Amino acid sequence: MQIEIDPLSEVALYQQLRDRVVEAIAEGRLVPGDQLASVRQLAAAFAINVATVNKGYELLRHEGLIRTNQKSGSVVARGPDSSEASAEFVDAWVLRLRTLLAEAIAQGVPSAQLLGLVQQGIGGFAEARTVSPSVRVDEESLR
Amino acid sequence: MSLFVLWYALVMVTVVTAVTFILPALVRPTLPLGVSVPHDRVEMPVVRAAIRQYRRVVVAAWAVGVALTLVLFPSFPATASIVPLLLTLAIAMLGYTLSRRPILRAKEEGRWYEDVPVRIRAEITANSAPARPPLVWLTVAVVILLVAIAVGVEAYPTIADPTPLHWNATGQADAYAPKSVWSVFGTVLIGLGVVALLFACSFLVRLAPLRAVVGDTPVESLRRTRLRHRLLTSLLGQLAVVVAVQIGWLAAAGWFAPDGSETIMAGVIVLILLVLVVLVTFAVRYRHAVASWSAPSRGGRSDAPDDDRFWKGGLVYVNRDDPSVFVEKRFGVGWTVNFGSTGGKAFGIVLALVIVGGAVTAIVTSIAGYPS
Numbered sequence A: 001m002q003i004e005i006d007p008l009s010e011v012a013l014y015q016q017l018r019d020r021v022v023e024a025i026a027e028g029r030l031v032p033g034d035q036l037a038s039v040r041q042l043a044a045a046f047a048i049n050v051a052t053v054n055k056g057y058e059l060l061r062h063e064g065l066i067r068t069n070q071k072s073g074s075v076v077a078r079g080p081d082s083s084e085a086s087a088e089f090v091d092a093w094v095l096r097l098r099t100l101l102a103e104a105i106a107q108g109v110p111s112a113q114l115l116g117l118v119q120q121g122i123g124g125f126a127e128a129r130t131v132s133p134s135v136r137v138d139e140e141s142l143r
Numbered sequence B: 001m002s003l004f005v006l007w008y009a010l011v012m013v014t015v016v017t018a019v020t021f022i023l024p025a026l027v028r029p030t031l032p033l034g035v036s037v038p039h040d041r042v043e044m045p046v047v048r049a050a051i052r053q054y055r056r057v058v059v060a061a062w063a064v065g066v067a068l069t070l071v072l073f074p075s076f077p078a079t080a081s082i083v084p085l086l087l088t089l090a091i092a093m094l095g096y097t098l099s100r101r102p103i104l105r106a107k108e109e110g111r112w113y114e115d116v117p118v119r120i121r122a123e124i125t126a127n128s129a130p131a132r133p134p135l136v137w138l139t140v141a142v143v144i145l146l147v148a149i150a151v152g153v154e155a156y157p158t159i160a161d162p163t164p165l166h167w168n169a170t171g172q173a174d175a176y177a178p179k180s181v182w183s184v185f186g187t188v189l190i191g192l193g194v195v196a197l198l199f200a201c202s203f204l205v206r207l208a209p210l211r212a213v214v215g216d217t218p219v220e221s222l223r224r225t226r227l228r229h230r231l232l233t234s235l236l237g238q239l240a241v242v243v244a245v246q247i248g249w250l251a252a253a254g255w256f257a258p259d260g261s262e263t264i265m266a267g268v269i270v271l272i273l274l275v276l277v278v279l280v281t282f283a284v285r286y287r288h289a290v291a292s293w294s295a296p297s298r299g300g301r302s303d304a305p306d307d308d309r310f311w312k313g314g315l316v317y318v319n320r321d322d323p324s325v326f327v328e329k330r331f332g333v334g335w336t337v338n339f340g341s342t343g344g345k346a347f348g349i350v351l352a353l354v355i356v357g358g359a360v361t362a363i364v365t366s367i368a369g370y371p372s
Helices: A013-026 A039-046 A050-062 A087-106 A111-141 B002-026 B045-072 B083-099 B101-109 B135-158 B181-207 B218-256 B261-291 B342-368
Strands: A002-005 A066-069 A073-076 B120-123 B163-167 B173-177 B326-328 B335-337
Touching: A002 A013, A002 B218, A013 A050, A013 A111, A039 A050, A039 B120, A050 A066, A087 A111, A111 B218, B002 B045, B002 B083, B002 B261, B045 B083, B045 B101, B083 B101, B135 B181, B135 B218, B163 B181, B163 B218, B181 B218, B218 B261, B335 B342
Parallel strands: none
Antiparallel strands: A002 B120, A066 A073, B163 B173, B326 B335
16 A cells, blocks of 8 residues: 655654554555554655654554564554544543644634534545455555 | 678667667656656656757767777777777767756756645555566576586587687687586586576565656556566566577587587577567567656646755765665666665775776786786
């Protein structure tokens, strides 16, 4: 599975890397057990610093989304169908969501539109999860 | 007989010219003459004109090479077979360096990358199955050489003593050695060594990354990367077969027709034809694999970032952040070294030592007056 990051963005590369992986998990393009490229391989494929990729993986590890061990390298550790999110995670996430909503409301996005956008976002991820298995098969057939 | 040498020199100059002439067609369109440009600038007149300019220089280089060969040949046949070839290459390289400048200038003045969305892309899932080594071709090559050895063993009692070891450019044997296992089978053993080396290279191909192309859909990009990998590994395998055929032929010629220069010449002609067939087939298929990359019809998608600053003179890659030791060539087919990486630096030092060592040895030997 391929991911794209913007080398000129204000968002740090490691953060983009982490964000793209989280999105891929939400879309079912990455599922628990998927083997990820090693830090060095991915840095070489992107032509970016090894430390950048390491930092991105470190974030994902800290969030419990990937797991790394000596033998099998980095593996996707959880997905939408794994165990339910921990209470601590939800608490911390609600705080961030609050800020995000506040930004939209402060800028004058109407509540109805806001609600629609949130629904659209959730629907988009759910729909992607129904399509992803066939995309994965397509990619697999090319290996 | 000596006309053969002339003919051979002219063919070499022409083949080298043909390869340098078609190179722009084997590089993805967003890298005209090794300059990174956004996909919607590929058709710009300045880009087209620069490529035409490069090709004009290449043709001029060919004319210079041919003329010099013809002038040198009557008095210095040995020089005529190498110096014009090197000169042709040098002029083509100069043409590359000069012709790409207008694109660089237009890009800077026109701010081509302003407001162009750029992305870098990579495969994040572990690459489970890299391209397979060209086992079929390599097996064919090894079988050809083993058959040659078997034939040699069979014919051993009838092989001339001393046996020819080396032939000059006119196909006449000019070095002999007393008949022994080494002098009889040495050539074939060298051939096996070369095939083994090509096999090792095909593993290097597996290690060297082929970067995903921004602008294609992910599946398309994956398919193209695989195709390029496969074409490059099978090119190595096909070259191994060509080497095996040539070595087998040379060995057999030494065993059965030690004085027959026609046999050797026929072998050289077959070699050139085989290499041409392999190269032309490869070029056509490779072109097909790169041609539609980031074609204008794919407008609206993002571009690869401008990475010209990492390519010194459009030829030498130096990127300290990039951990890859081998990267795809900017202008050409295959890989080059990242002199900014740790492995690349080590490679550069070894290369420098070899060049300096070679030069020192050459100077010392020439001063000491050893025959070459």
